[in-house]
Amino acid sequence: MDHAGAMPLLPEVREAMLPYLNEIFGNPQSLHAWGDGAREAVEEAREKVASLIGGSAEEIIFTASGTEANNLAIKGLARARADKGKHIVISAIEHFSVMNSARTLQKEGFEVTLVPVDGYGVIDPDEVSRNIRNDTVLVSIMHANGEVGTIEPIVEIAKRLPKDGPIFHTDAVASTGNIPVDVKTMGVQALSLAGNQFYGPKGSAALWLKRGVRMLPLMDGGIQEGGRRPGTEDVPAIAGLGKAAELAQKNLPERMQRLTQLRDLLINGVLSGVEHSMLTGHPVQRLPAYASFCLNFIEGEAILMLLNSHGIAAASGSACTSRALKASHVLLAMRISHEVAQGSMLFSLGLDNNEDDVNYVLEKLPQVVDRLRQMSPLYSKYMKEQRG
Amino acid sequence: MPVYSEKVMQHFMNPHNVGEIPDADGVGEIGNPVCGDMMTFYIKVKDNKLEDVKYKTFGCGAAIAVSSMVSDMVKGKTLEEALTVTPSMVAKELEGLPKNKFHCSNLGAQDLRKAIMNYAIKNKIDIPGLTDKEEPEEEEEHACET
Ligand code: FES
Numbered sequence: 351m352d353h354a355g356a357m358p359l360l361p362e363v364r365e366a367m368l369p370y371l372n373e374i375f376g377n378p379q380s381l382h383a384w385g386d387g388a389r390e391a392v393e394e395a396r397e398k399v400a401s402l403i404g405g406s407a408e409e410i411i412f413t414a415s416g417t418e419a420n421n422l423a424i425k426g427l428a429r430a431r432a433d434k435g436k437h438i439v440i441s442a443i444e445h446f447s448v449m450n451s452a453r454t455l456q457k458e459g460f461e462v463t464l465v466p467v468d469g470y471g472v473i474d475p476d477e478v479s480r481n482i483r484n485d486t487v488l489v490s491i492m493h494a495n496g497e498v499g500t501i502e503p504i505v506e507i508a509k510r511l512p513k514d515g516p517i518f519h520t521d522a523v524a525s526t527g528n529i530p531v532d533v534k535t536m537g538v539q540a541l542s543l544a545g546n547q548f549y550g551p552k553g554s555a556a557l558w559l560k561r562g563v564r565m566l567p568l569m570d571g572g573i574q575e576g577g578r579r580p581g582t583e584d585v586p587a588i589a590g591l592g593k594a595a596e597l598a599q600k601n602l603p604e605r606m607q608r609l610t611q612l613r614d615l616l617i618n619g620v621l622s623g624v625e626h627s628m629l630t631g632h633p634v635q636r637l638p639a640y641a642s643f644c645l646n647f648i649e650g651e652a653i654l655m656l657l658n659s660h661g662i663a664a665a666s667g668s669a670c671t672s673r674a675l676k677a678s679h680v681l682l683a684m685r686i687s688h689e690v691a692q693g694s695m696l697f698s699l700g701l702d703n704n705e706d707d708v709n710y711v712l713e714k715l716p717q718v719v720d721r722l723r724q725m726s727p728l729y730s731k732y733m734k735e736q737r738g
Numbered sequence: 739m740p741v742y743s744e745k746v747m748q749h750f751m752n753p754h755n756v757g758e759i760p761d762a763d764g765v766g767e768i769g770n771p772v773c774g775d776m777m778t779f780y781i782k783v784k785d786n787k788l789e790d791v792k793y794k795t796f797g798c799g800a801a802i803a804v805s806s807m808v809s810d811m812v813k814g815k816t817l818e819e820a821l822t823v824t825p826s827m828v829a830k831e832l833e834g835l836p837k838n839k840f841h842c843s844n845l846g847a848q849d850l851r852k853a854i855m856n857y858a859i860k861n862k863i864d865i866p867g868l869t870d871k872e873e874p875e876e877e878e879e880h881a882c883e884t
Contacts, residue, residue, distance in 0.1 A: 649775060651798040655750060670775065670798035673838060692775070692796075725756045725802070727767070727778040727794035 351711065352663040353639060353700035354496055354524070359590070360549045360701075366593035367551065370586040378583050379574065388585045395592025399556055402595040403522075403541065404532040411557045411575045412588050416523035416544030417447035418568075419557040420490075422579065423519045423540045424451035426565040428460060428488045431517070435485025436460045439516070441473050441502075442683040443495055448521055449679075452490075465491070470632040471500035471684050479510035486516045493541075494525035497667055497680045497696060498631030499640025501529065508537025517563060523547055523555075527598035528637055529606065539563050545587070549701070550594030554587040605701060609638040612699050612708050616641040619712040624719050630681065630694065639700065644686060645693040647729035648722040653695060656718040662711055667694040689728070742799060743833035749803035754810055757792040764857030768849040775801055777845050779808075779853040786816050793849075800839040804846035807832055817854055821867040823847055 370391055378389040396407040413419045428438055440452050442464045452462045463481045467473050473491055482489070489511065494501045504520055511518055519540035522531050526541075527548025533541055540563065545554035559565060559578070571580025598605075620627055626646040645653065650666025657664055665671075667678030669692060681691040697711065723729040742750070759780035766779045775797035782790035791809045795802050807828050812820040825843040829835045835843055851868070858865050 647796065649797050649801075652750075652802060655799045659751065668798075670801075675838060675841075725753065725794050726796045727776050728796045730758065730794060 351697040351699055351703060351707070352665050353703075354547070354696065354698035355663075355665055356552075357546060357549050357700055358702060359551060360594065360597060362597060363550055363590045363593045367586040367590040370589050374585075378585065379572075388583070391585055391589045391592075392583050395588045395595075398592040398595045398599075399543070400558070402531070402599045403526060403543065403558055404534045405541075405558045406561070408576075409558050409561055411559060411579050412583065412591070413555045413557055413579055414553050414584065414587075416445075416521070416542055416547070416555045419542035419544070419555050420445065420447040420521050420523075421451050422557050422565070422568055423542055423559075424448055424488070424490055425455060425568060426578070427517050427519060427540060427563070428455050429458075430564045430566045431487035432458075432460075435483075435487045437463070437483055437486045438488040438490070439463045439465060439478060439481050439486060440490045441465045441467060441492065443467050443471055443473075443497075443680040444490065444492055445496060445521055445523065448490055448492070467500075467683050469684055470635075471495055471498050471630075471680065472632055472635065473502050473507070475503055475506040475510050478507050482512060482515060488519065489516045490519040490521065492524070493520045493522035493531065493536075494529070494637050495631065495680060496524040497678055498642045498684070499524075499637040500631040501525065501635045501637065504536050504538065511537075524637060527594065527602075528639060530602065533558055533560070540565075545591035545594050548594050548598045551587050551590040553584060554591035554594075556591070606638045608701070609699050612703060612705065613638060613641050615705065616697060616699070616708045616711065619708070620715060623712055623716050627719075630684070630686065639698050641697040641699070643695045644681075644690045645695060645719055646690060647693065647726045647732065648719060649692045650694055652722055653693070653718060656721065657711075657714065660710075660714045660718070662714060665696040665698070667696070668692045741836055742803070743835075745831070745833040746800060746803040746835065749806040749832065750799045753802055753806035755792050755806065755813065756794070758794060759790060759792050762792075762853075764853040764855075764860065766849045766852030766854070766856055768845060768852055775842075775845070777801065777805055777849045779805075779849045781850075781853045781857060783817065783857055788812050788815055788817065788820055791850075797845070798839070798842060800835055800842040801845060803832055804828055804835075804843050805849075808846040808850050812850060817857075817865050818867055821851060821854060821865065823850070 374387040378392045396410045400407045400410050465477050518538045520538045521542045523544045526543035539560040541558045546552045567578050574580050627643050630642045650668030651671040669675050669677040677691040762780040763783045764781045769776050777795045780792045791813045793805045795805045825847045829843045
């Protein structure tokens with residue numbers, strides 16, 4: 351149940367990719383028959399991705415990851431406006447690709463304002479607009495958070511931005527293909543998405559950039575993707591992304607309903623079956639597949655290891671789990687204490703999960719938690735205090 | 739490739755000597771400066787020997803395996819012998835630890851030392867090797883600052 355970490359390819363997606371790994375190996379830029387087939391595949395995928403998010407095909411720029419799309423958007427859009435102003439606004443819970451792109455811009459003389467979130471991880475649209483200045487050239491707020499699943503009020507934020515003011519970009523990597531995403535109604539000018547978050551291949555992603563919006567490329571090269579993202583196209587990945595987009599668009603309501611049901615079963619089961627547990631993120635405005643918690647008195651990596659021994663995969667934002675030994679900046683921004691953040695857990699459900707899987711987790715998790723609490727000095731302290 | 743050695747996994751899955759000693763002769767409580775975790779060691783001393791060693795740990799898989807290994811390594815030993823246990827010895831017995839988890843092995847050895855210190859202070863005794871070796875032998879890995 352770590353689908354946010356990695357998702358299996360849908361069989362149809364794999365099928366759609368295979369011809370481009372085999373007989374149709376041409377370069378889309380070549381003017382011969384082999385190139386024709388590859389070019390068709392890329393353009394067809396472009397149509398499908400555009401259709402999934404309500405944009406038009408020529409506004410899609412394929413990239414190799416959501417991280418790359420975010421880097422391209424943040425740096426490329428800000429740098430193209432450096433003469434107009436050097437201030438950008440992002441939220442405190444953005445993905446590292448946005449956070450660290452902003453940090454790079456800081457070194458180039460940009461000022462960065464971080465907008466805080468509330469205890470559910472929700473950004474206040476008024477707080478965003480309050481931070482807009484005359485020299486603000488870019489606002490980037492994620493559509494949904496990939497750690498706690500909270501969906502942000504993008505439309506409300508867009509409404510409050512001054513007309514002809516900053517460019518509004520949203521990192522929709524966690525949301526695209528999982529909830530409705532429509533650039534026409536959202537009011538954004540740029541949006542990042544990644545195929546591996548909706549059963550497409552890893553290495554398939556895109557930036558949607560509204561027609562006419564100026565952006566500098568990160569790499570110098572040829573004319574691919576209109577010169578904004580040069581480099582020979584990864585045709586199999588793009589074909590897979592196209593297929594995944596087509597399937598996501600077709601099956602979205604049904605997928606959402608199924609996953610929401612499983613998610614709520616899991617959330618209710620954990621909250622009632624594990625004492626001293628709390629849901630992280632917004633209870634309703636959340637991604638259908640995301641069930642995230644903090645389980646007090648114990649640490650996430652130990653929980654993951656014991657769950658793994660029962661064949662259950664999950665993720666955690668604890669300091670010990672991270673390579674850098676830092677608690678998740680998302681949880682800290684939600685004013686969850688270091689100690690409680692240590693017990694953070696994320697279950698991200700997928701189409702291959704069913705009710706039995708959820709029930710299995712609900713059977714094993716309380717045992718795992720109990721076992722670790724039995725050896726936790728924090729828990730025994732707490733119990734002694736309770737007894738007086 | 740698995741992150742942890744088989745030995746670490748054995749101790750993590752079946753930690754030895756977990757628990758508290760209500761009438762302990764010495765107690766050491768320590769917080770991990772790197773990740774904010776906690777360990778408490780309890781010792782029972784008889785004839786200058788660690789008759790019993792127990793602990794509770796709030797921390798990662800490595801921290802749990804480390805506390806289990808430390809308890810195994812020092813149980814039944816004299817206090818002086820117990821004080822010679824260093825974080826790197828613990829890591830070695832565990833067949834190695836990932837680089838960013840060395841600080842968890844410091845935690846175990848340091849906390850046992852604290853428990854012995856607590857015993858020595860309570861009983862007003864001097865234990866060779868206690869005062870002169872107060873600092874952990876390895877520099878703390880400040881991975882959080884990278
Ligand atoms: S106790 Fe936190 S990393 Fe080991």
